[in-house]
Amino acid sequence: MRNWFNRKNIATLLGLVLLYAVVQGLIVFDIMPAFYKLTLILVCIYIILSTSLNLINGITGQFSIGHAGFMAVGAYVSAIVIVIMHGSLPLGLLAGAVASALAGLLVGLPTLRLNGDYLAIATLGFGEIVRIVFLNMDLVGGAAGFTLPSKITWTWAFGLMVVSVILIKNFVGSTHGRACISIRENEIAAESMGINTTKYKVMAFTIGAFFAGLAGGIYANYMYIIQPGTFSFLKSFDILVMVVLGGLGSISGGIVGAIVYTVISALLAGIPEWRLVITAVFLIVMMIFRPTGIMGTKEFSLGFLRKKGDKNAASKN
Amino acid sequence: MDSIITQILQQLVNGLSLGSIYALIALGYTMVYGIIKLINFAHGDIMMVGAYSGWFAITVLHLPFLPALLFSMVCCALLGVLIERIAYKPLRNASRIAALITAIGVSLFLEYGGMLLVTAQVRTYPPVFPETMYVVGGVYFKYGDIVMLVTSVVLMSLLHFTVQYTKVGKAMRAVSFDQEAALLMGINTNNIISFTFAIGSALAAAAGVLMGVYFNTIDPLMGIIPGLKAFVAAVLGGIGIIPGAMVGGLMLGLVESIVSGLGASTWRDAVAFLILILVLIIKPSGLFGKNVREKV
Numbered sequence: 001m002r003n004w005f006n007r008k009n010i011a012t013l014l015g016l017v018l019l020y021a022v023v024q025g026l027i028v029f030d031i032m033p034a035f036y037k038l039t040l041i042l043v044c045i046y047i048i049l050s051t052s053l054n055l056i057n058g059i060t061g062q063f064s065i066g067h068a069g070f071m072a073v074g075a076y077v078s079a080i081v082i083v084i085m086h087g088s089l090p091l092g093l094l095a096g097a098v099a100s101a102l103a104g105l106l107v108g109l110p111t112l113r114l115n116g117d118y119l120a121i122a123t124l125g126f127g128e129i130v131r132i133v134f135l136n137m138d139l140v141g142g143a144a145g146f147t148l149p150s151k152i153t154w155t156w157a158f159g160l161m162v163v164s165v166i167l168i169k170n171f172v173g174s175t176h177g178r179a180c181i182s183i184r185e186n187e188i189a190a191e192s193m194g195i196n197t198t199k200y201k202v203m204a205f206t207i208g209a210f211f212a213g214l215a216g217g218i219y220a221n222y223m224y225i226i227q228p229g230t231f232s233f234l235k236s237f238d239i240l241v242m243v244v245l246g247g248l249g250s251i252s253g254g255i256v257g258a259i260v261y262t263v264i265s266a267l268l269a270g271i272p273e274w275r276l277v278i279t280a281v282f283l284i285v286m287m288i289f290r291p292t293g294i295m296g297t298k299e300f301s302l303g304f305l306r307k308k309g310d311k312n313a314a315s316k317n
Numbered sequence: 318m319d320s321i322i323t324q325i326l327q328q329l330v331n332g333l334s335l336g337s338i339y340a341l342i343a344l345g346y347t348m349v350y351g352i353i354k355l356i357n358f359a360h361g362d363i364m365m366v367g368a369y370s371g372w373f374a375i376t377v378l379h380l381p382f383l384p385a386l387l388f389s390m391v392c393c394a395l396l397g398v399l400i401e402r403i404a405y406k407p408l409r410n411a412s413r414i415a416a417l418i419t420a421i422g423v424s425l426f427l428e429y430g431g432m433l434l435v436t437a438q439v440r441t442y443p444p445v446f447p448e449t450m451y452v453v454g455g456v457y458f459k460y461g462d463i464v465m466l467v468t469s470v471v472l473m474s475l476l477h478f479t480v481q482y483t484k485v486g487k488a489m490r491a492v493s494f495d496q497e498a499a500l501l502m503g504i505n506t507n508n509i510i511s512f513t514f515a516i517g518s519a520l521a522a523a524a525g526v527l528m529g530v531y532f533n534t535i536d537p538l539m540g541i542i543p544g545l546k547a548f549v550a551a552v553l554g555g556i557g558i559i560p561g562a563m564v565g566g567l568m569l570g571l572v573e574s575i576v577s578g579l580g581a582s583t584w585r586d587a588v589a590f591l592i593l594i595l596v597l598i599i600k601p602s603g604l605f606g607k608n609v610r611e612k613v
Contacts, residue, residue, distance in 0.1 A: 125590035276429040283422030291415035
């Protein structure tokens with residue numbers, strides 16, 4: 001029986017509760033400017049997106065650049081469920097995530113026999129097809145966009161972010177996660193060791209799509225309006241950049257990448273004409289001098305809190 | 318019945334001229350990929366720079382079409398080499414995804430740096446060609462259509478000749494086959510890689526000028542969508558294979574104009590991507606790709 005209440009977990013939990021409480025306090029007492037709140041909620045959304053893409057690209061070693069497509073499916077399905085079918089917020093978010101997972105399964109089954117750049121372009125193509133389908137759907141307003149009430153609060157965004165990250169992290173640490181890592185390291189060797197590589201690739205893809213759909217749902221329910229143009233391949237690139245910036249294959253790296261990239265974008269919002277030029281130079285310089293990203297494949301850990309010989313806490317991935 | 322056939326032929330003509338632009342861009346993608354296995358996402362933006370330098374040559378320097386085309390090809394060849402030396406060369410031994418992110422960075426830099434330089438305002442290309450129409454059996458050929466097809470065919474033949482029958486071309490093929498072995502044989506791989514970038518960028522510049530002439534307007538973000546389509550064309554034909562890029566580009570142009578001709582122009586891009594995915598599922602390495610057996 002694993003001891004869930006070791007020092008590491010308790011410290012993480014306390015940290016998260018403290019972070020939540022501080023921000024919630026600032027919001028409730030109206031101290032925090034609206035722009036900061038927007039940035040914080042976007043950080044939560046991008047953390048879910050980058051962590052879920054990390055599962056596909058970093059942990060399983062596949063090369064997907066169509067993540068915005070899954071996000072779009074989640075956003076639109078949740079919007080349809082909430083506005084047109086009058087469903088509740090949790091139901092809408094869940095429906096979006098499940099629809100997106102189904103899309104992931106549908107795309108994953110045939111395309112995952114492709115590898116490398118061919119898979120990349122197939123997923124990119126999928127993302128663009130999704131965008132064009134929503135663009136041509138009159139039910140959701142086409143290019144003009146689809147308006148919906150903003151129901152997402154900091155509590156929702158933060159809570160869902162934490163739950164998503166914990167679920168993905170535990171998946172990576174499980175038997176299935178290890179099978180995925182073995183596919184990344186050497187697919188042929190993994191196969192010869194009896195690992196059903198197709199099954200695990202599709203599994204990683206579907207789970208990644210599920211959380212991308214969830215993030216899309218949160219985005220839709222916070223932003224008041226969703227437009228197909230938001231979910232173009234540039235959005236997929238943004239998410240990919242966050243993952244690589246933070247460290248491909250490192251869950252905490254993906255989180256750091258999402259925070260750094262979103263905060264940089266927000267800081268540069270005052271000089272819109274220079275924003276993307278500076279981002280571009282930053283990316284190039286970063287990749288030239290530290291191509292493995294900020295964290296590499298290392299995980300940020302609270303290992304220094306660990307007692308010597310405490311084997312429960314020693315189980316890191 | 319007769320008019321339907323004329324309609325189809327007309328769409329074929331439109332498709333071929335659009336397709337030849339895609340093919341020119343796709344060639345650059347495929348050559349760079351063939352030699353250093355990098356998806357150069359900045360390629361579409363090099364095309365944009367080509368379109369702007371062509372515009373500059375025509376309106377400011379008052380050059381006629383051909384010198385303007387050459388001017389912009391030389392400018393972009395230099396730009397391509399510069400980009401390769403500054404951004405891609407330090408990453409030659411890094412992971413491919415790092416190189417890909419750098420390419421995205423270069424692409425953003427060209428788009429938004431270009432926007433700072435020339436403003437986001439749309440510019441009109443001056444009319445370079447007379448508005449003459451030729452009618453053959455009910456099918457209209459614009460003067461521009463013919464120039465475009467001829468220019469692309471000449472450039473592609475030149476490229477084919479260079480790659481197949483010159484010493485540099487032989488070296489390029491050697492480097493793309495095995496970079497280390499080529500180095501051991503005394504080939505200066507760095508120069509060959511730069512040369513490949515120069516040729517690919519020059520072709521993209523030519524495509525940019527033709528595009529400006531064909532659609533009349535240019536803007537700093539014009540390279541994104543054609544760049545993506547050309548990438549699709551390159552993959553469709555089998556990435557890294559030069560004839561594949563030509564066929565892929567022409568095919569994509571034809572598909573697009575047929576879908577537009579059927580009155581579903583908003584679905585055009587979706588159809589292009591759908592065909593791409595279907596081709597990849599049936600033949601995972603593209604139309605002209607060879608099946609490489611994996612060995613342990």
